[in-house]
Amino acid sequence: MLFQVEMTVKLPPAMPVEQAAEIKAREKAYAQELQRAGKWRHLWRVAGSYANVSIFDVEDNAELQELVSNLPLFPYMEIRVKPLCRHPSSIREDDS
Numbered sequence: 001m002l003f004q005v006e007m008t009v010k011l012p013p014a015m016p017v018e019q020a021a022e023i024k025a026r027e028k029a030y031a032q033e034l035q036r037a038g039k040w041r042h043l044w045r046v047a048g049s050y051a052n053v054s055i056f057d058v059e060d061n062a063e064l065q066e067l068v069s070n071l072p073l074f075p076y077m078e079i080r081v082k083p084l085c086r087h088p089s090s091i092r093e094d095d096s
């Protein structure tokens with residue numbers, strides 16, 4: 001199942017720089033692990049924002065919840081999820 005996931009990062013302004021850097025490093029490692037596993041298909045920066053638009057390819061809602069809630073930045077993000085399905089006019093073979 002494909003989901004569009006929008007994540008907006010809202011770190012507390014008072015968070016020490018070193019702590020923020022450590023969380024971001026763990027976030028990057030986890031995100032890259034999920035991309036290599038084929039679970040996190042696309043990761044795009046929203047220009048001008050500390051936000052991303054991502055496409056996840058997971059078994060079901062429960063797997064999406066598990067993966068997203070394990071993100072190190074999860075406590076500091078607003079997350080919006082939209083379920084996707086194939087568009088009948090799509091010519092891409094790999095977007096089912």
Ligand SMILES: O=C(O)CC1=CCC(=O)O1
Pocket residue numbers: 007009027028029031050051052073
């Ligand atoms: O910077 C972001 O948009 C949050 C994030 C998601 C994966 C990652 O490495 O950073």
